[in-house]
Amino acid sequence: MTGAPILLIEDTPSLRMVYESVLKNAGHVVRSEASAEAGLKAFKAARPPVVLLDLMLPDRDGLDLMEEMLALRPETAVIVVTANGSINKAVGAMRKGAHEFLVKPFDEQRFLAAVDNALRSVATIAPAAAGTPADRPPGEFIGRSEPMRKVYDRIRSAARSMATVFITGESGTGKELCAQAVHDLSNRARGPFVPINCGAIPSELLESEVFGHVKGSFTGAIADKPGAAASADGGTLFLDEICELDPNLQTKLLRFLQTSTIQPVGAARPRKVNVRIVCATNRDPQEAVRQGRFREDLYYRLHVVPIHLPPLRERGEDIAQIADMALERFAREEGRSFRAIDPEVRALFRNFRWPGNVRQLLNVMRNVVVLNDGTVVTRSMLPFEMHHLLETGTDAGGDGQPAVTLDGLVGRTLAEVERMVIEATLARHGGSVPKAARTLDVAASTLYRKIEGWKAP
Known part of the structure; x- marks a missing residue:
């Protein structure tokens, strides 16, 4: 009552x-x-x-x-x-x-x-x-530039709704942070938030990961598995890299959105779930539709409340604020004495194009803190790749991407060379892991594992 x-x-x-x-x-x-x-x-x-x-x-x-x-x-x-x-x-x-x-x-x-x-x-x-200040960034976001204020307003508006949210933006702009913020501000905040990366899981396993399976339904299915959709019951299912979804699974996802029912692989009957969908991509979804790689009816079903995250290069003073917060956090975690960033470095950060966006900036700050001592971050402490881009006057954002030379590789370990090649390829493709994987002729899941491994302490 x-x-x-x-x-x-x-x-x-x-x-x-x-x-x-x-x-x-x-x-x-x-x-x-x-x-x-x-x-x-x-x-x-x-x-x-x-x-x-x-x-x-x-x-x-x-x-x-x-x-x-x-x-x-x-x-x-x-x-x-x-x-x-x-x-x-x-x-x-x-x-x-x-x-x-x-x-x-x-x-x-x-x-x-x-x-x-x-x-x-x-x-x-x-x-x-x-009880929340209107101008306070939602979730874990940092920065109050005008482009981000518009994003925050859209997040707060979307959170009040049950509508499907479609997040777009370059790799590293914070699409999962955005999805988490929508969930945390919604009436589903006490329910689960379940993220799944559609580009990091082999297509033959993706249906099982999303919809689950029953024991014995295929080789290796030694126990029942609920799947991400069932795990998110009562909460939010976040489908990252949605444009990488296998065409066959796109059909099943559309049916799920229309009926709110799932049928695990090998199950005799479907079951109802109460799930809100938030999805994201670093591609142009309309271009994916035009090329026939993404179903048009699924696109219109998902693209109800769009949120576009601006690239870091368009966020002005947010760059310095994110760098300061990252320096403070990483110095504390690593037990270092860094307290400030040299004005020259701040100017370089402000003018750099950041093809990897916030993720790249955080990686740069972590690299500086881990590999250097001191209290002030200076230009000489910046990673080799960034020095190379700055010295050649390129920004890794377009066709002017410099080639990695042998002179820059000699004397480094094989692991360092591999990381440099992967990072340079990611930069050339705007941070897109699937595109970089195709260029390097490896599975996207392999690159995701290596990137996660670099984050490990």
């Missing part, structure tokens, strides 16, 4: 009666109206936490009404209801702040689940938002 009133705005009398009856039988207090004008008056008077809004109203466009209501009370969870032929309009509503959308016809269970999720969202997010 919830004491909160729910506002229902639906102009069709028969549907209004059905929706109202279902809600009241479930223990909800309901106020219903048949027009946009009456609905807006009720909204101002009753201040409902949840609004069920038909987008096709006789006296006003439902989308305009929703925008006015959210301008008055941004914390309201609006569930838009639309016919099958107006899904694009519903997606537009999600991008403008709607919490969820329902496509007619829908069953009673789906209807009540959407309302319950909306009520939980309002109850969970509103108190947290009240």
